[in-house]
Amino acid sequence: MNSCYINSVACVSAQNTLRNDHFLEEVVFYDENIISAINPVYKEYIPPAAARRMAKGVKIGVVASAMALKEAYITIPDAIITGTGMGCLQDSEKFVSSMITNDEQFLTPTSFIQSTHNTVGAQIALGLQCKAYNFSYVNGAVSFESCLIDAQLMFQEQEVKHILVGGVDEHGAHTNNLHKLIGHIKKEPVSTVQLLNSKTPGTIFGEGASFFLLSDKKEHGSYGKLVDVEIINTIKLENIIDRVLHFLNRNGISVEDIDAVILGNNGDVEFDNYYNKLQDGLFKNTQQLAYKHLFGEYNTVSATGFWVGAKILKSQTVPNVLKINNKRSNSYKNILLYNQYRGENHSFVLLQSC
Amino acid sequence: MSKRVAITGMGIISSIGNSVEENLSALLKSKHGISRISNIHTRHKDEIMVGEITLSNEELIEQLNLPETNNYSRTAMLGVIAAKQAVVNANITNINDCKTGLISATSVGGMDMTEKYYYEYLEDNTNHKYIGGHHAGDSTHKIAEQLGITNFVTTISTACSSSANAIMLGARMIKSGKLDRVVVGGADCLSKFTINGFKTLMILSETYCKPFDRDRSGLNLGEAAAFLVLESEEIVVKQNKKVLAYIAGYGNANDAFHQTASSGDGEGATLAMQAAFKVSGLQPNQIDYINAHGTATLNNDLSESVAIQRVFGENIPDLSSTKAFTGHTLAAAAAIEAVYSVLALQNNTIFPNLNYNNAIEQTGIVPVTSIKKKNINHVLSNSFGFGGNCSTLIFSKKL
Incomplete structure (x- = not known):
């Protein structure tokens, strides 16, 4: 199979992740349960007139995609593959609420047009005048990983050289309120430092956009290699270890070969047990890392986990704020990512230094 | 492959x-x-x-x-x-x-x-x-x-x-x-x-x-x-399965023209059809029936017609849109039209484009307006969406 190199990374998030010469040295600590992505200077990437019409998710998606292309010195990619769990929530909410409030009268099309799930991918294509393959995946917590699988397939088909992949989700105020009502967002405010050990149901919600340029050839600036991805809709808790081992086996890798495991713990006492089982078992002697306390939970936050993995491979360093056990590796060759949300949509991603 | x-x-x-x-x-x-x-x-x-x-x-x-x-x-x-x-x-x-x-x-x-x-x-x-x-x-x-x-x-x-x-x-x-x-x-x-x-x-x-x-x-x-x-x-x-049809080709391209409107020259649709032909190894003259996207909006039907002319030239195969039967079922449309494409292959039948009277002046394309029986080996089906998303599938009786 053809290799798949991560040739650039770009991340817009609730942390200072806009500059790739930094890696979480200065952490922003939050005390709220809804944390927002730090706004980039949009006008550097999007004409102000266009930016005014765009919701935040579209804007940060366009910015992150532009950053990823720039770092890889690619003008127009051969494919654009975007993941979003909730889609364009702000425009959807705007259209539904005015439709209800005005009893289906006096509506304008703008927010409807921009509420479509593939708006981010479409706006990137439109901005670049990129007529290539353009897919959008919308399957909860594996939306981004579905993009990775599609990209791998494309390299296998030998049709393309450079693929832009990314994950993006934005806050919707009404949707967040509803998720508070059903306990998916914690009732009590929890700080960045406390989240992972909070021992209460629910989590904190974030938003962000992470994009990557994947290529079939290694470049000087390459971050690492995407070796394999698997998505699994449902796994019984008692089978999680077997599924991890199966994934490692199919890549000819043992637990000892994993230099760090990046886990999707989000402080939800009801669903972190999948991670805990691996932390206390299979990976108890492996360096364990977590990141959602810094970025919040959202369907495509695993793309930020992917960003963390790629940054570690290239820099061979791990920011302290990510460490959740006292095991340390001397160098980082193989990194495993495992994520799930509310016990569904599990994903394994294997990254390797190159 | x-x-x-x-x-x-x-x-x-x-x-x-x-x-x-x-x-x-x-x-x-x-x-x-x-x-x-x-x-x-x-x-x-x-x-x-x-x-x-x-x-x-x-x-x-x-x-x-x-x-x-x-x-x-x-x-x-x-x-x-x-x-x-x-x-x-x-x-x-x-x-x-x-x-x-x-x-x-x-x-x-x-x-x-x-x-x-x-x-x-x-x-x-x-x-x-x-x-x-x-x-x-x-x-x-x-x-x-x-x-x-x-x-x-x-x-x-x-x-x-x-x-x-x-x-x-x-x-x-x-x-x-x-x-x-x-x-x-x-x-x-x-x-x-x-x-x-x-x-x-x-x-x-x-x-x-x-x-x-x-x-x-x-x-x-x-x-x-x-x-x-x-x-x-x-x-x-x-498992000794009965095969209803094969998926012979597929292609996706982006029109990169407008968030909702299709381009006048049908660029995205043309690229999608061309990509599907490349995957299938078939030539346009081998297509027996086009199940068009044909939503009946002013914009789509003209843009799609132009694209079809660009791909098929003078020899446009029998064509119909089945949207007048079902309405435009959005994300489901291509799947129901895939079923209709397979039914067309199985029954050697082209389903009519209902409610048609006069050709679009710019292109003059005349769809099939009543049930037509003929041998059908390959069907091409188009589907286009907001965000310039253009897709084509080709279904074949035998490969």
């Missing part, structure tokens, strides 16, 4: 029938399913015509034998009905006897429940169960659960080309050997959200839609779900 991708099962529910047989029967009788809306209370009910499935949510719940505590959106229920039919039709006794996946498509998702309880949720917790069912992956998850598919499950949403892309990904997963079997398709129910959205774009017809007609005045929205079972050659041989 010359592995064949076989279609071994199909399921469908649309405004012209609740099964493949009922849909075929309506198509052969030129019996459309367009009417005034009855299941949704909208102030536009006297101004629009829709392709509505007459079964109410209560009837669907009963048919699926769902518990009272269920939180199924209408999209999910329609999807489960069609996907189950497809699995039965493919004679699958154990869904997990090989690597089986599910790829679904939707644009509306759980919006029907969200718009119903949007503010009520804040006051009253009676319907809170539906909050978690809003997102687009929810209906897919429920279909997976009902079919017993637990591993590779994903959802594509690229507006009105969504299920073409689900079928395309499924075919690629089979070809690459990542999956042996995959259930692919899409589901979308009618909602006030889409009715009002398309209304604000002023592309809803007040009467029966007229695809490819000079005097077309917009589309009829519809609701539907359809799924196909795709299987690898190995599974077909090993």
Whole structure:
């Protein structure tokens, strides 16, 4: 199979992740349960007139995609593959609420047009005048990983050289309120430092956009290699270890070969047990890392986990704020990512230094 | 990558029938399913015509034998009905006897429940169960659960080309050997959200839609779900499967012209068709029938006609849009039209383009307007969506 190199990374998030010469040295600590992505200077990437019409998710998606292309010195990619769990929530909410409030009268099309799930991918294509393959995946917590699988397939088909992949989700105020009502967002405010050990149901919600340029050839600036991805809709808790081992086996890798495991713990006492089982078992002697306390939970936050993995491979360093056990590796060759949300949509991603 | 991708099962529910047989029967009788809306209370009910499935949510719940505590959106229920039919039709006794996946498509998702309880949720917790069912992956998850598919499950949403892309990904997963079997398709129910959205774009017809007609005045929205079972050659041989048709080609391209409008030169559509020909190894003159996107909007039908002329030149094959039967069923459209394309191959029949009178002046393309029998070996089906998303599938009797 053809290799798949991560040739650039770009991340817009609730942390200072806009500059790739930094890696979480200065952490922003939050005390709220809804944390927002730090706004980039949009006008550097999007004409102000266009930016005014765009919701935040579209804007940060366009910015992150532009950053990823720039770092890889690619003008127009051969494919654009975007993941979003909730889609364009702000425009959807705007259209539904005015439709209800005005009893289906006096509506304008703008927010409807921009509420479509593939708006981010479409706006990137439109901005670049990129007529290539353009897919959008919308399957909860594996939306981004579905993009990775599609990209791998494309390299296998030998049709393309450079693929832009990314994950993006934005806050919707009404949707967040509803998720508070059903306990998916914690009732009590929890700080960045406390989240992972909070021992209460629910989590904190974030938003962000992470994009990557994947290529079939290694470049000087390459971050690492995407070796394999698997998505699994449902796994019984008692089978999680077997599924991890199966994934490692199919890549000819043992637990000892994993230099760090990046886990999707989000402080939800009801669903972190999948991670805990691996932390206390299979990976108890492996360096364990977590990141959602810094970025919040959202369907495509695993793309930020992917960003963390790629940054570690290239820099061979791990920011302290990510460490959740006292095991340390001397160098980082193989990194495993495992994520799930509310016990569904599990994903394994294997990254390797190159 | 010359592995064949076989279609071994199909399921469908649309405004012209609740099964493949009922849909075929309506198509052969030129019996459309367009009417005034009855299941949704909208102030536009006297101004629009829709392709509505007459079964109410209560009837669907009963048919699926769902518990009272269920939180199924209408999209999910329609999807489960069609996907189950497809699995039965493919004679699958154990869904997990090989690597089986599910790829679904939707644009509306759980919006029907969200718009119903949007503010009520804040006051009253009676319907809170539906909050978690809003997102687009929810209906897919429920279909997976009902079919017993637990591993590779994903959802594509690229507006009105969504299920073409689900079928395309499924075919690629089979070809690459990542999956042996995959259930692919899409589901979308009618909602006030889409009715009002398309209304604000002023592309809803007040009467029966007229695809490819000079005097077309917009589309009829519809609701539907359809799924196909795709299987690898190995599974077909090993399990002695009856093959309904093959997926010969597929292509996706972006028009990169406008968020909602198609370009005047049909660039994206042209590229999608050309890409599908490249994958299939077929030549345009081998296509016996084009099942067009043909939504009956001023913009789409002209742009698609121009693209078809660019790809086929003077020799345009027999062509029709079946949207006048079903309405435009958004993310489900390509999947129901995939079923119709396979039915065209199986029955050597071209289904008519209803409500057509005069050709579009700029292109002069005349669709097939009554049932036409002829030998059909290859069908090309187009689907285009917002965001410039253009997809083409080619279905073949034999490969």
